[in-house]
Amino acid sequence: MLKRLSVISAVLIACASFSTGAWADSDGQDLPTVKRQLPQYTADGQLLLPKNFHQWIYVGSPLTPNALNGGKANFPEYHNVYIEPGSYAIYKKTGEFPEGTIFVKELQLTTPQQFPDGSRNEPSGRGLFPGKFNGADVTVKDSKRFAATDGWGYFNFNHFEPKAKMAKVKAKEECAYCHIASAKKDDVWTQFYRLLDDDGHLNPNYKPETQ
The missing domain is CATH 1.20.5 (Single alpha-helices involved in coiled-coils or other helix-helix interfaces)
Incomplete structure (x- = not known):
């Protein structure tokens, strides 16, 4: 006994x-040591769409729908953002995004609207709801490769489905300039993702337009 x-x-x-x-x-x-998934490129420098990114760390889904932006929103879809797990583990430990950090922003349309503000009724209530996937954007940190765009490379894998298998880096005026000017930390919009920025403060240098 x-x-x-x-x-x-x-x-x-x-x-x-x-x-x-x-x-x-x-x-x-x-945090435990996490094996990193680093970016992969073709011989001519195109980035391959990261595999299995739906299994990465999900950080948030900003939304600026057409119905709230005069029908002409620059980014009308949900932006479902994922960070590569190994990069996230290092960031949470050091407070810095390491070289080779990958963010995947999968675009997802809203479901068809029933009201002028873009909303619709569903069993849970009236609101905005995610619909079909609509392509993806990917951001990679590499201070040497992307020195001309402040250390980050920006890639678009279509704004429709299916997503492209590979993509060329975007020019500075297409993506990087906005991140450099307005993103809160290291050209990343941490102010919109509480897993990356838990202090709740927006970029003090950003002054939104008044309505």
Whole structure:
């Protein structure tokens, strides 16, 4: 009987230790080592669309629908943003995006509107709801390769489906200039993603237009 109790106690202690370790990892202070998935390029410098990005760390989905922007929003879709897990682990530990960081922004249209503001009724209530996928954009940090665009390369894999398998880097005036001017940290819009920026403050240098 005593032997059996000793075995049970040992199991309980082991379980408690495992639980404590799991919680220590979850606060971002003692993250485990994660194998990184680095960007891959063709011989002529095109970026290959990262594989299995839906399994990466999801950080958020900003939305600027056409109905709220005079029918002419620059980015009318949901921007479902994912960061490569190894890069995220390093960022949470150091506060810096490491070389080779990859962000995938998958574009997703809203469902057809029923009201002028773009909303519709669904069982959960009236609102905006995600519809069909509509292409993707990818951003890669490489200070040497993309020195002309402040260390980040920007790629579009179509604004429709199916997504392209590879893409050429965009010129500075197409993407980088806006990130450089208005994104909060290291040309990344961390102000919109609480997993990347938990202080809740927007870029102090950005002054939105008044309506």
